[in-house]
Amino acid sequence: MDSEQNAPRPISVSHELKSPLTGIQMTLHLLMEEKIGPLNEKQAMMVKQAKLDCDRLVEAISRYVSNDKRG
Amino acid sequence: MDILIIDDDPGISSTTRLAVEAEDHYAETADSTEAARRRIREEKWDLIFLDVRLGDENGLEFLKEILEKTPEQLVVIFPAFSSVEIAIKATQAGAFDYLEKPFTPDRVRGILLKAKKALSTNRELSTLKNTVTELKTQVDRSGPPTRFESEDPTMIATLDTIFRAAASPASILILGESGTGKSVIARTIHENSKLADKPFVTVSCPSLSKELLESELFGHVRGAFTGAVKDQWGKVHAADGGTLFLDEIGELPLSIQPKLLRLLQEREYERLGENKPRKANVRIIAATNRDLKASVAAGEFREDLFYRINVISVEMPPLRARTKDLMGFAHDYLDHFSKQVGREVKVFSAKALDRIRTHQWPGNLRELRNSIERATILARGKEIEDTDLPSGGDAAQTGTPAGYVVPGSDVTLEELEREHIKLIVDRVKNLQDAAILLGIDKATLYRKRKKFDLN
Numbered sequence: 237m238d239s240e241q242n243a244p245r246p247i248s249v250s251h252e253l254k255s256p257l258t259g260i261q262m263t264l265h266l267l268m269e270e271k272i273g274p275l276n277e278k279q280a281m282m283v284k285q286a287k288l289d290c291d292r293l294v295e296a297i298s299r300y301v302s303n304d305k306r307g
Numbered sequence: 308m309d310i311l312i313i314d315d316d317p318g319i320s321s322t323t324r325l326a327v328e329a330e331d332h333y334a335e336t337a338d339s340t341e342a343a344r345r346r347i348r349e350e351k352w353d354l355i356f357l358d359v360r361l362g363d364e365n366g367l368e369f370l371k372e373i374l375e376k377t378p379e380q381l382v383v384i385f386p387a388f389s390s391v392e393i394a395i396k397a398t399q400a401g402a403f404d405y406l407e408k409p410f411t412p413d414r415v416r417g418i419l420l421k422a423k424k425a426l427s428t429n430r431e432l433s434t435l436k437n438t439v440t441e442l443k444t445q446v447d448r449s450g451p452p453t454r455f456e457s458e459d460p461t462m463i464a465t466l467d468t469i470f471r472a473a474a475s476p477a478s479i480l481i482l483g484e485s486g487t488g489k490s491v492i493a494r495t496i497h498e499n500s501k502l503a504d505k506p507f508v509t510v511s512c513p514s515l516s517k518e519l520l521e522s523e524l525f526g527h528v529r530g531a532f533t534g535a536v537k538d539q540w541g542k543v544h545a546a547d548g549g550t551l552f553l554d555e556i557g558e559l560p561l562s563i564q565p566k567l568l569r570l571l572q573e574r575e576y577e578r579l580g581e582n583k584p585r586k587a588n589v590r591i592i593a594a595t596n597r598d599l600k601a602s603v604a605a606g607e608f609r610e611d612l613f614y615r616i617n618v619i620s621v622e623m624p625p626l627r628a629r630t631k632d633l634m635g636f637a638h639d640y641l642d643h644f645s646k647q648v649g650r651e652v653k654v655f656s657a658k659a660l661d662r663i664r665t666h667q668w669p670g671n672l673r674e675l676r677n678s679i680e681r682a683t684i685l686a687r688g689k690e691i692e693d694t695d696l697p698s699g700g701d702a703a704q705t706g707t708p709a710g711y712v713v714p715g716s717d718v719t720l721e722e723l724e725r726e727h728i729k730l731i732v733d734r735v736k737n738l739q740d741a742a743i744l745l746g747i748d749k750a751t752l753y754r755k756r757k758k759f760d761l762n
Binding site: 254255256257258259260261262263265266269271272294 | 316317318319321322323325326329408409410411412413
């Protein structure tokens with residue numbers, strides 16, 4: 237019971253995750269757009285993969301927050 | 308735009324800054340309300356990004372504080388949580404928009420476009436307000452109407468060039484003596500250009516010291532010089548998107564000329580005491596009564612700047628050369644001032660007309676306007692008499708030689724010859740040198756001086 241009460245609320249977790257996630261997402265997008273400088277083929281592929289993973293993470297957190305609001 | 312990003316998360320502030328800078332805007336970051344408060348006090352920001360959760364501080368309270376001092380400030384908030392409630396609260400408090408985390412550079416770009424549009428609308432409103440104020444002042448002072456019809460061939464060509472060049476964004480150089488109406492023509496060019504609804508800002512180059520002129524043009528930051536107690540934007544900033552009219556550009560100090568050249572070439576400038584390049588897109592119209600080519604040859608004016616502003620140049624002929632237009636102006640002014648002072652003075656006497664025709668008007672339209680205003684007030688009857696108008700002797704007060712005859716105006720060869728000999732003899736030390744300059748021998752010069760009564 238105690239451990240349940242002390243556990244952070246999902247909405248707070250969401251904020252704690254979203255702030256660093258914004259920095260990561262912005263960085264990956266700016267890299268992909270080559271706003272900071274050109275990427276070689278391998279770098280572009282790796283950034284693209286990282287961006288896809290980041291998008292999945294963003295989606296998962298959104299789902300988590302909406303489930304919590306409904307629940 | 309100049310943009311301040313207030314967020315204590317370095318990941319968010321640095322990447323937002325990069326996204327903003329990639330769109331050619333200027334950006335700075337502040338990681339606390341204290342640092343932000345200082346930068347807001349020191350500078351004017353076009354847009355502020357503000358995190359709602361700044362450590363232990365409440366961003367919404369800070370938003371209210373900003374908007375209390377500058378209600379027109381555009382502020383975009385980063386809400387702490389994805390919450391409609393916070394977005395509504397922020398909008399009610401006056402936030403321009405909000406950017407939900409995690410956002411992307413695309414979203415930032417969308418906000419930038421929206422802000423740019425809002426700023427442009429604000430600026431249009433402010434220009435309209437200025438125009439109304441200016442028009443009110445003009446109506447209060449109500450000067451005589453501007454006459455754009457001319458029968459003088461030089462003026463017809465000048466007007467033709469002006470109206471054709473007005474639509475283009477090219478720099479225009481207006482040449483001509485003082486009082487020939489260069490400022491009126493500059494405004495006419497602006498009003499007939501695509502920038503007509505944008506600001507028209509005048510800078511009078513000779514009216515200020517070098518330091519003050521530089522500050523008036525480009526602005527300054529606090530402490531840039533003695534008396535600079537706060538940051539100040541200059542006229543270049545005020546004219547951004549519109550026309551900057553540099554009156555008497557021939558008087559522009561050499562040290563400021565490279566900065567103006569940079570503004571023209573790269574659309575960039577820096578405020579006095581600051582090392583941050585600022586962007587400004589202004590159309591330059593310049594005017595001078597100087598021979599700028601001679602100033603270039605004398606090393607007083609930069610050649611590259613001269614060619615940059617001299618894309619299109621027009622010459623305003625002196626009034627004494629516009630003999631066909633002269634009486635039209637005189638009647639316009641009389642009509643205007645008789646109404647303004649509420650007097651039934653409607654005509655010039657024959658002698659007065661003669662005086663107007665023969666006077667050389669060294670002060671040009673300005674002198675004619677002032678003379679007729681004075682004559683209308685002082686006239687004893689319903690006619691303006693010759694004695695109400697300036698005599699030839701008054702011309703000396705303006706600093707321009709009296710009786711100066713212009714080649715191409717309605718003068719005889721004899722009058723031209725007399726004037727030329729008189730000016731040369733007055734200028735050189737002795738008659739021998741004058742004869743050499745005139746290409747005649749001393750005896751001929753003696754005869755001509757006797758004939759023209761120049762002894």
